[in-house]
Amino acid sequence: MYSNMHKYFGFSTYIIIIILSISGSVLSVFPAWDRLTLPTSNASVLSVAQVAQRIQQEYPTVEQIKRLASGKVIIYYFENEQPVAEQIDPLTAAKIAPYEAVGFKSWVTKLHRSLFLDDSGRILAAFAALSMLILSISGAKLVAKRNGGWRIFFNKVQGNGSQKLHVQFGQFALVGFLISSITAIYMFLVTFGFVQDGLNQVAQFPQNINVTSQIQLINSKALKQINLDDLRELTFPYPDDPTDVFAISTNSGAGYVDPSTGEMLGFVPYNLARQIYEFIYMLHTGRGIWWLGLMLGLTTGCIPVLSVTGLLLWWRKRKDRPKIRNISSAQKADKIILVGSQDNSSWAFAKALHDGLVEQNFKVHICEMNKIANHYKNADTMFILASTYDDGEAPKSANKFLQKLDVISGIASFKYAVLGFGDKQFPKYCKFAINVEQKLNEKAWQQLMQMERINQQSAQAFEQWGQKVAVELNVPLEMDYKPKPRATQKLALVSRQDFGQKVQAPTSILRFGPGNAKKLSIIAKLFNLRLPKFEAGDLVGIIPQNSDTPRFYSLASSNRDGFLEICVRKQAGGLCSGQLHGLEIGDEIDVFIQPNPKFKPDLDDAPVILIGAGAGIAPLTGFLRQNIRQQPMHLYFGCRDPQSDFLYESEIDDWLKAKKLETSHIAFSRIEQKTYVQDCLTEDVESLRSLMRQGAQIMICGSKNMANEVEVAMKFILKPMGISIEDMRNSGRYLEDVY
Numbered sequence: 001m002y003s004n005m006h007k008y009f010g011f012s013t014y015i016i017i018i019i020l021s022i023s024g025s026v027l028s029v030f031p032a033w034d035r036l037t038l039p040t041s042n043a044s045v046l047s048v049a050q051v052a053q054r055i056q057q058e059y060p061t062v063e064q065i066k067r068l069a070s071g072k073v074i075i076y077y078f079e080n081e082q083p084v085a086e087q088i089d090p091l092t093a094a095k096i097a098p099y100e101a102v103g104f105k106s107w108v109t110k111l112h113r114s115l116f117l118d119d120s121g122r123i124l125a126a127f128a129a130l131s132m133l134i135l136s137i138s139g140a141k142l143v144a145k146r147n148g149g150w151r152i153f154f155n156k157v158q159g160n161g162s163q164k165l166h167v168q169f170g171q172f173a174l175v176g177f178l179i180s181s182i183t184a185i186y187m188f189l190v191t192f193g194f195v196q197d198g199l200n201q202v203a204q205f206p207q208n209i210n211v212t213s214q215i216q217l218i219n220s221k222a223l224k225q226i227n228l229d230d231l232r233e234l235t236f237p238y239p240d241d242p243t244d245v246f247a248i249s250t251n252s253g254a255g256y257v258d259p260s261t262g263e264m265l266g267f268v269p270y271n272l273a274r275q276i277y278e279f280i281y282m283l284h285t286g287r288g289i290w291w292l293g294l295m296l297g298l299t300t301g302c303i304p305v306l307s308v309t310g311l312l313l314w315w316r317k318r319k320d321r322p323k324i325r326n327i328s329s330a331q332k333a334d335k336i337i338l339v340g341s342q343d344n345s346s347w348a349f350a351k352a353l354h355d356g357l358v359e360q361n362f363k364v365h366i367c368e369m370n371k372i373a374n375h376y377k378n379a380d381t382m383f384i385l386a387s388t389y390d391d392g393e394a395p396k397s398a399n400k401f402l403q404k405l406d407v408i409s410g411i412a413s414f415k416y417a418v419l420g421f422g423d424k425q426f427p428k429y430c431k432f433a434i435n436v437e438q439k440l441n442e443k444a445w446q447q448l449m450q451m452e453r454i455n456q457q458s459a460q461a462f463e464q465w466g467q468k469v470a471v472e473l474n475v476p477l478e479m480d481y482k483p484k485p486r487a488t489q490k491l492a493l494v495s496r497q498d499f500g501q502k503v504q505a506p507t508s509i510l511r512f513g514p515g516n517a518k519k520l521s522i523i524a525k526l527f528n529l530r531l532p533k534f535e536a537g538d539l540v541g542i543i544p545q546n547s548d549t550p551r552f553y554s555l556a557s558s559n560r561d562g563f564l565e566i567c568v569r570k571q572a573g574g575l576c577s578g579q580l581h582g583l584e585i586g587d588e589i590d591v592f593i594q595p596n597p598k599f600k601p602d603l604d605d606a607p608v609i610l611i612g613a614g615a616g617i618a619p620l621t622g623f624l625r626q627n628i629r630q631q632p633m634h635l636y637f638g639c640r641d642p643q644s645d646f647l648y649e650s651e652i653d654d655w656l657k658a659k660k661l662e663t664s665h666i667a668f669s670r671i672e673q674k675t676y677v678q679d680c681l682t683e684d685v686e687s688l689r690s691l692m693r694q695g696a697q698i699m700i701c702g703s704k705n706m707a708n709e710v711e712v713a714m715k716f717i718l719k720p721m722g723i724s725i726e727d728m729r730n731s732g733r734y735l736e737d738v739y
Ligand SMILES: Cc1cc2nc3c(=O)[nH]c(=O)nc-3n(C[C@H](O)[C@H](O)[C@H](O)COP(=O)(O)OP(=O)(O)OC[C@H]3O[C@@H](n4cnc5c(N)ncnc54)[C@H](O)[C@@H]3O)c2cc1C
Pocket: 460, 539, 544, 551, 552, 553, 554, 555, 566, 567, 568, 569, 570, 571, 572, 573, 574, 575, 576, 577, 578, 615, 616, 618, 737, 738, 739
């Protein structure tokens, strides 16, 4: 509901909101500009009596003195029978500049208030303000859902590109949007008389006045009591009219001053309606509070960015839903694909699966998860591709799926497989897919294969899942999923160290430097960005030759080290790992960086337990290399043979000596007394428990199998302490980077 609201209101007032935001931002600069151009003399200690006296002496034909909210003092008088408006220095009454109320500012003001269309423009502007209020509320609700609650509304945003920018700008500007839109709506209601502003409340003009001689203004008791900072207007009486008096308005009310006695006659303080009006006017315009004006202007200045990124997001979402041909009807199909998607990106995966199955002559029906039928006559397999949104919730096209399952009775005649799409950066990774899997388990439907999860639309993981499907269906399934092209950069191999040949685990430490300088972009050359920006623990995506699908490798260095280092285990028949192992010094590869912000040690004083095996040591070495603070780090590393694949052997010694590493525990699995990394953990149970009591964080990198074994060992270690892995995961103290 909130997302539709956000979309429809955003579209209906798109252009007007952009115009109003730009004009509002321009107007917000004026109070600050006025402030900057004020005379530096300290006039705020002066009373109105002092200032008026001096002005009257210098400009005997003065009609009115105005003090603007910016602090400027303007006087109106006649010179050679011509009206003149002049800004003066209140301390000396010297002229500063002619005062011009019209011009660019009033042009922008008219545009902002009414789009030059008078009342109909004012109504349009008010509708845009209402739309902005709804956009702010619905947007805030969506961000809160996305981040996992209102309490962590302002937390760092996950995601990337336009989406991240859209949320970040929204978070930054939310309060400003609420203030600007609510105050704009109020001012519209006032203008059209729906709300009282108290402006028509005036003091009674004094009767029976007969001025015979005027008191020196400096001696006026009433004017002496009013500070210049509180003055708004002082209008002088007509010199030829003995019944006329001074009219004065201040920040707190209005009244009249008797010219002969200098006494106040009937001062009326502003009523509540007027005070509210003035407060809201000040909030909207920043009048009198230049910094508030600038801040609001800065926030409304975010609107064009939000509009462009919002439009991009909408466009991308539309584009992501591919056209699918040869869809069989639900009752004729033998394979059913249900898609639960919000932003449509899962549809490209679903299409690849659909087309691959059709290629194998299956009859395939594909539709949204919400459109599940109660019964399928011919189906033998159902694939459920489900993404997760809003703190573990169902996406739009699957929000009725679980209720629909409730009304489908009995056990299905087909087998099912769930594939979750999500993002590990969210606390509830693929939670909706997990819920679906659980529900189907409860219903005792038959599983074709275990649920798998695809992180950040990884083409690589999808390909691997496809290979498992092919095995289950016993067909040579080819899925042609084309990942979105990523901007890549060329890097060249600068050094390599090869390990593990003897123990059938060929693994190389590959170090890359900037590629051919001629091919760098102008920006990269200008700013010397010869390496992309990355941190140890991030991932580098490498696009192998003859494939569009990038493979990811964990980074063992940060760009500050001046090189990009990875450890690559050569897989039998593997395309990318094979090509990387075949590289010679100077050879170039195409790469992009995929940030992995969750897989980073907390930079506090608590110990860090680093656990890895084989190439999984890569990011852990990066953390050690950077540990100049000597945070207590403990390494548990598994490899096969000290003579063959003991990666980083000499560096580990160096880090121990430099106190970057406190203890190291190496397990060798191909020697006489073979041990695995999980054995090292269980052997070291007491010191691990002591580290846990000190609030240690655990970081694991390597294969899924190793990570599973490590989890079993850690459960054994932690159980007597009453600590669960789940709790540790939720609090960011059990981090895994497994593949
Ligand atoms: C987040 C993440 C981090 C990673 N970090 C690292 C890392 O730091 N170091 C590392 O080494 N790897 C890492 N990987 C794994 C890496 O991305 C690749 O999956 C791996 O290098 C295999 O890619 P490939 O192109 O060589 O194999 P692919 O060509 O993609 O093949 C995939 C699998 O199929 C098998 N295969 C392919 N063709 C054949 C064939 N004809 N016959 C038999 N088997 C075949 C391969 O053995 C391989 O196991 C990571 C993966 C992820 C997702």
